[in-house]
Amino acid sequence: MTSILGISAFYHDSAAALVVDGDIISAAQEERFSRKKHDARYPHNAVEFVLNNSNLKLNQIDHIVFFEKPFLKFERLLETYLAFAPKGFASFSMSMPIWLREKLFQKKFLFEQLKKHDKNFKDINKIHFSEHHYSHAASAFYPSPFKEAAILTLDGVGEWATTTLAIGKENKITMLKEIHFPHSIGLLYSAFTYYLGFKVNSGEYKVMGLAPYGKPKFKDLIIKELIDLKNDGSFRLNMKYFNYATGLTMTNDKFSKLFGQKTRNPEKDLLTQFHMDIAASIQSATEEIVLRLASSIFKETKIKNLCMAGGVALNCVANGKVLKKNIFENIWFQPAAGDAGGSLGAALAFWYQELGNKREAVASGDSMKGSYLGPSYKDDQVEKILNSLGAKYEKKDEDSLINTVADHLKNKKTIGWFQGRMEFGPRALGSRSIIADPRSDKMQKELNLKVKFRESFRPFAPSILREEVNDWFDINCDSPYMLLVSDVKKNIQIPMNEKDQKLFGIDKLNVKRSSIPAVTHVDYSARIQTVHKETNPKYYKLLKRFKEITGCPLLVNTSFNIRGEPIVCSVEDSFKCFMGTNLDILVCENYILFKEEQDEKLKKNYRSDFELD
Numbered sequence: 001m002t003s004i005l006g007i008s009a010f011y012h013d014s015a016a017a018l019v020v021d022g023d024i025i026s027a028a029q030e031e032r033f034s035r036k037k038h039d040a041r042y043p044h045n046a047v048e049f050v051l052n053n054s055n056l057k058l059n060q061i062d063h064i065v066f067f068e069k070p071f072l073k074f075e076r077l078l079e080t081y082l083a084f085a086p087k088g089f090a091s092f093s094m095s096m097p098i099w100l101r102e103k104l105f106q107k108k109f110l111f112e113q114l115k116k117h118d119k120n121f122k123d124i125n126k127i128h129f130s131e132h133h134y135s136h137a138a139s140a141f142y143p144s145p146f147k148e149a150a151i152l153t154l155d156g157v158g159e160w161a162t163t164t165l166a167i168g169k170e171n172k173i174t175m176l177k178e179i180h181f182p183h184s185i186g187l188l189y190s191a192f193t194y195y196l197g198f199k200v201n202s203g204e205y206k207v208m209g210l211a212p213y214g215k216p217k218f219k220d221l222i223i224k225e226l227i228d229l230k231n232d233g234s235f236r237l238n239m240k241y242f243n244y245a246t247g248l249t250m251t252n253d254k255f256s257k258l259f260g261q262k263t264r265n266p267e268k269d270l271l272t273q274f275h276m277d278i279a280a281s282i283q284s285a286t287e288e289i290v291l292r293l294a295s296s297i298f299k300e301t302k303i304k305n306l307c308m309a310g311g312v313a314l315n316c317v318a319n320g321k322v323l324k325k326n327i328f329e330n331i332w333f334q335p336a337a338g339d340a341g342g343s344l345g346a347a348l349a350f351w352y353q354e355l356g357n358k359r360e361a362v363a364s365g366d367s368m369k370g371s372y373l374g375p376s377y378k379d380d381q382v383e384k385i386l387n388s389l390g391a392k393y394e395k396k397d398e399d400s401l402i403n404t405v406a407d408h409l410k411n412k413k414t415i416g417w418f419q420g421r422m423e424f425g426p427r428a429l430g431s432r433s434i435i436a437d438p439r440s441d442k443m444q445k446e447l448n449l450k451v452k453f454r455e456s457f458r459p460f461a462p463s464i465l466r467e468e469v470n471d472w473f474d475i476n477c478d479s480p481y482m483l484l485v486s487d488v489k490k491n492i493q494i495p496m497n498e499k500d501q502k503l504f505g506i507d508k509l510n511v512k513r514s515s516i517p518a519v520t521h522v523d524y525s526a527r528i529q530t531v532h533k534e535t536n537p538k539y540y541k542l543l544k545r546f547k548e549i550t551g552c553p554l555l556v557n558t559s560f561n562i563r564g565e566p567i568v569c570s571v572e573d574s575f576k577c578f579m580g581t582n583l584d585i586l587v588c589e590n591y592i593l594f595k596e597e598q599d600e601k602l603k604k605n606y607r608s609d610f611e612l613d
Helices: 044-053 070-084 089-101 103-115 132-141 185-195 204-213 219-226 253-259 273-301 316-324 340-354 379-389 398-410 443-451 466-472 505-510 537-550 571-580
Strands: 003-008 015-020 023-029 063-066 127-129 148-154 161-169 172-180 227-229 235-237 305-309 330-333 415-418 432-436 461-465 484-487 525-531 554-559 585-588 591-594
Touching (some): 003 340, 015 044, 015 340, 023 044, 063 103, 103 127, 132 161, 132 305, 132 340, 148 273, 161 185, 161 273, 185 235, 185 253, 204 316, 219 273, 227 273, 273 305, 316 330, 316 525, 379 591, 398 415, 398 585, 415 571, 443 554, 461 466, 461 537
Parallel strands (some): 148 305, 305 330, 415 585, 461 525
Antiparallel strands (some): 015 023, 161 172, 227 235, 415 432, 461 554, 585 591
16 A cells, blocks of 8 residues: 655645545645635644544655645746846845745755654655646646546646646656746736735635626737737736736736726725726636637647646636637546645656556546545534534434425525535535525525625526536536536526616626526526536435425535635534524534524624635
């Protein structure tokens, strides 16, 4: 038996993953345990979880692989500062001490951290380093169902690479092309996230959600002034508009002058039609770049399968466009496409590429096990914790629980659904989810404002039985990880009348667009999760029952948390979120809790516990 621990850390979304003989055993992000969103620190809790989950001590692990090479990254920082000198001295002098203290001697630093798990761990030579984009590419290809695939990775920046094209065949990955820092589609998108007043590395989803409220009026300006885009999708950014290479901000005054407005201050400035048009423009430009890259990869490799990873692969609208173009026969996305997934990719790359093990592609689905790779709780553990919290609950057998929950959903109740192993990656996939009836036209606003405490424009995703997806949406393929956007079928759309069409921006939110309005975005699209009996039987059963009583095989599925908080991990987290929001019901494994039955004293306002995202 060969065990490999993969670790990603020190930029954002630290995580740990455990692979045994090529089999993905467990993986989790540090933020879920520490309760600090996008936690970048050494993932002590996540490492503890993956070890405990397999009853392994650290000194029993054969190899430990870090997801990138610190020396290469340091070289890039030094070369960048030299290239832009004397600009950027403030940023340089801030980052150097931490590099010289910790990051440059990362092997030693990691060794010191690892020893805290197990005093008998004494072999520093077990620690290896992968390359950032290689880790992404490995996370995209190795768990995929394909024997051979083109691999596209896109993100902010690793060591030098920001975009890579590779080929995966059997157990080997060969890198073909790279685009290097500072030219980065991820950082371009983040620059607009910053300009719109959202947080970089967490607010990118908001830009994507805001885009359909606007028109891409500035797309041509972006492509003409900010980016030199070639037909094959390769690009260079015009760095005179950006500050991220050496500065402490993403954009500069020239950038603001180009678009005619200052960077939005989220505390003072409301979102206007201008901001919506900016969001629509950068989203459209990103789609154009991704489509050109995908087309040129196909022309170059003639391979019919595509795998994608890197933070930009979480842009499910762009992914949906690539799918719709039918450039490739099949596309597979790594559910933990961002840096967290690098921990898994690093471990898999070592197993296949370094150790030369044979790879068997799975016949159906993939080897991610639905991405349900985190902690889980047995019923007796749940009961013990609920008792310690002073909760009032009922225990039910599975069938009666499913019937009860489906009835309450039909009656428009909002439910915290905590079941099985926690998901790996940024999406809740029916294990740590808030679920509701998609047929309600008030549900989107209600969930955003009363439960999630976040902006009303943010869209919600549908979970749907896999076999029903093509009856409701213009898509007929698996989308288990909620990484594809598609339009709602014409026959369930409600066309906008003349008066509705004249509405601007957020006013469009109140117009009912389909018979499932809670999951239909303003442009008639939805971010789809197909639910599969093999990977999540209980959630599948609930959807099946909801269909039997309503004729509707789908539910609203949003992550179980409030804005600024990581997705809940433990029973305690879920009870705290339940009592701190307007959720009606909490279901933890086979236990059901009703808000009105709980002790009033346990209700808490915990919005202030988390920074706004």
